[in-house]
Amino acid sequence: MNDDQDPNTNQNGWMKNMLIWAGVIIGLLVVVSLIDTRGSADRGSSISYSTFRDRVSDGQVKSVTISPDRVTGTYVNDEQFSAVRVENDPSLIPLLEEKGIDYSGKAEEQPSLLMYILLQSLPFILIITIAFFVLRQVQKGGGASGAMGFGKSKAKLLTEKSGKVTFQDVAGIDEAREELQEIVEFLRDPSKFARLGGQIPKGALLVGSPGTGKTLLARAIAGEAGVPFFTISGSDFVEMFVGVGASRVRDMFEQAKKNAPCIVFIDEIDAVGRHRGSGLGNSNDEREQTLNQLLVEMDGFEANEGIIIIAATNRPDVLDPALLRPGRFDRQVVVPVPDIEGREKILQVHMKKVPLAPDVNARTIARGTPGFSGADLANLVNEAALLAARRGKRLVAMSEFEAAKDKVMMGAERKSMVMTEDEKRMTAYHEAGHAIVAVHEEASDPIHKATIIPRGRALGMVMRLPERDVYSYHRDKMYANLAVSMGGRVAEEVVFGYDKVSSGASGDIQYATKLARDMVTKWGMSDELGPLQYEEQSEGYLGYGQSQRMMMSDETARKIDAEIRKIVDQGYDRAKHVLSEHVDQLHTLAQALLEFETLSGDEIQEIIATGKLDRPDGKSIKPDVAPGIGAVIPRAGKRKGPFHDPKPQGA
Structure with a gap:
């Protein structure tokens, strides 16, 4: 195979052949054109037959040559002419003799x-030239993309020139890396395991969400082991013609045997490895034959020694069970979304390529x-670098990372929005309102920033950052989150009145309803329904799929809806209670947001603690009420019922 050749060399060769054949075609056309031009030049200027007779009568013609289909001659001034002869003109010869013109005959020209x-x-x-040129071009590229090499494998062999990747370039997925370290040791020293009768896994399936680093991890294995690395996509096996995919699988393993020990990496294997029999009719014959050939090559009668198959997918639930059994993919390695420690390490890897200002803190960005996956974090660092370049800076500061994070998470600032x-x-x-409730709820995460600058579809936002990654939520934190989500809606109702409540809380209501459900x-x-499951996740993996209600009676469904309403109402009353007690803080913080548009968590804490804010740039606010807004709390409207603090019973 010639996949390791320089693509520029192949392109130059293609251009060279194209120019050669174009020159041959142009040369043939030039020859024909010269022949036709020479004949036209011998004939001279073309005139009509009647004009020829008139000029003979006027004595302007010196000599004439008569051929079966044309009359050519010379004028008195030695200019040449030609005219198409009219058949059966017996008066032409007498006219020429009468005028004393020299005439002669000429037989029909035979080429x-x-x-x-x-x-x-x-x-x-x-x-034939064009057909030969086309066939020659489609057969190039190692036969993989040509018409004569339709059944050849499209696997690409990555060499050292492609950029060596090692485990030093992979961060944040230490458990997955350690589990694959055994494959690297086997490729380096196979006899170490053979002495004790151990066999290295023939295949490893990398499972994880998009962007978590599955492909990078596979390349790191090849880089650490120093062996050839073939890469191919699962969709490259599938064609509209039955048998082509199976032929490509056979050819891929033949190439791998020649380079053993080696690694064959199949990305998005679910494109070819889906559960057999799931299609309708014969629409999946090609894909199923390809899968059958892959199963045979991985663990058939002929053992492919030294070939390790590594595949990646984010949909292991749709793969055929025969593909996952021991002997083919012996182990499944989960490549998770990194935690805070992993995110910090990943950021440090990508930040090595960027000149950083002293105030950049990777830990804060990770929090x-x-x-965020590894790809998301790489994009975050890149966006920060681009933003710093647009601002004309020589170093990327923390402000660029904050702006890039807001852009990635919520979209660009809508500065043109009036x-x-x-x-x-x-x-x-x-x-x-969100911020005040979050500050006074002990179980709530601390506030990172609050802004009223529109981004994406949001007119403003309050961002809270957890101290660490959270894998399970307690009841008190859920109730705190419900109260915080209702804080914005309650603040509108408390300050502006029941009739002036806006539609800005639609996202908050959606979040609160889902959390309560x-x-x-x-x-x-x-407490009413007890510790029972009433909904289950539909088919899906790693966040895919939707929740569906299980079979239940109408009475149970009504109780579920009533409990959801009750929990959301409790969060609403909890937010109303907090804002009613701290309405002065609500006015002061809103005034600060109107003045500065964006406040950090420390600034919000200062405003709540002291009632004022003094910034390093000299700007400050006093604990005055915002213009046009009174400190008297209007009636909330139709909302009734005392505040209920939902403490866990028996906890």
Whole structure:
């Protein structure tokens, strides 16, 4: 195979052949054109037959040559002419004799045999030349992309020139890396395991969400072991013609045997390894034959010694069971989304390529990016570098990372969006309501920042950062999150009145409803319904799929809806109670947001503790009430019922 050749060399060769054949075609056309031009030049200027007779009568013609189909001659001034002869003109010869013009006859021209063959075969030569050129081009590229190499493997062999990757370039997935270290040791020293009768796993399946580093981890294994690394996508096996995929699988393993020991990496294997028999009719014959051939090659009668198959997918639930059994993919390695420690290490790897300012703290950035994969973090560092370049800076500071994080998570700032003063004031009080409730809820995560600058579809936001990654939530934290989510809606109702409540809390209501539903139907946190599961996850993996209600009676469904409403109402009353007690803090914080648009968590804490804010740039606010807003709390409207603090019973 020639996959390790320089693609620029292949492209130059293709261009060279194209120019050669183009020159041949142009040369043939030039020859024909010269022949035709020479004949036209011998004939001279063309005139009509009647004009020829008139000029003979006027004595302008000196000599004439008569052929069966044409009359050519010379004028008195030695210019040549030609005219198409009119048949059966018996008066022409007498007219020439009368005027004393020298005339002669000429037999019909017969082209030479070689010229006749050339002219007749020229179209066929052009067709054959073009066909030969096309067939030669489609057969290039190692046969993988050519018409004659339709069943050849498209696997690419990565060499040292492609950039060596080692485990030093992989961070944040230490458990997965350690589990694959055994494969590296086997490739380095196979006899170490053979002495004790051990056999290295023939295949490893990397399972994880998109962007977690599955492909990078596979390349690191090859880099550490120093062996050839073949890479191919699962979709490269599938074609519309039955049998092509199976042929490509056979060819891929033949190439791997020649380079053993080696690693064959199949990315997105679910494209070819889906459960057999799941299709309708014969629509999946090609894919199933490809899968059958892959199963045979991985663990058939002929052992492929020294070939280790590593595959990656984020949908292991759709793979065929025969593909996952021991002997083929002996182990499944989960490549998870990194935790805070892993995110910090990944950020440090990518930050090595970027000139950093002294104030950059990878730990703080890692805290603010829960759920980010390795690809997300790489994109975050790149966005920060681009932003610093646009600002004309020589170093990437923490402010660029914060702005890049906001852009990645919520979208770019909508600076062109024009908001009225009333809309800005409503947004400021909405976000201030979230922040005040979050500060006074002990179980809530600390506030990182609050802003009323529109981003994406949000007019503002309050970002809270956990101290560490959270893998399970307690009941008190869930109730705190419900109260915080209702804080914006309650602040609008408390300050502006029941009739002036806006639609800005739609996302908050959606979050609160889903959280309350999960508490009731999945986590058994309803005293009325008890610790039973009433919803189950539909088909899916790693976050895919949707929740569905299980079979239940209408009475149970009504109780579920009533409990969800009750929990959300408790969160609403809890937020109302907090904001009613601290309405002065609500006004001061909203005024600060209107003044500065963005406040950090420390600044919010200072405002709540002291009632004022003094910034290093000299700007400050006093604990005055915002213009146009009174400190008197209007009636909340139709909302009734005392505040209920939902403490866990028996906890």
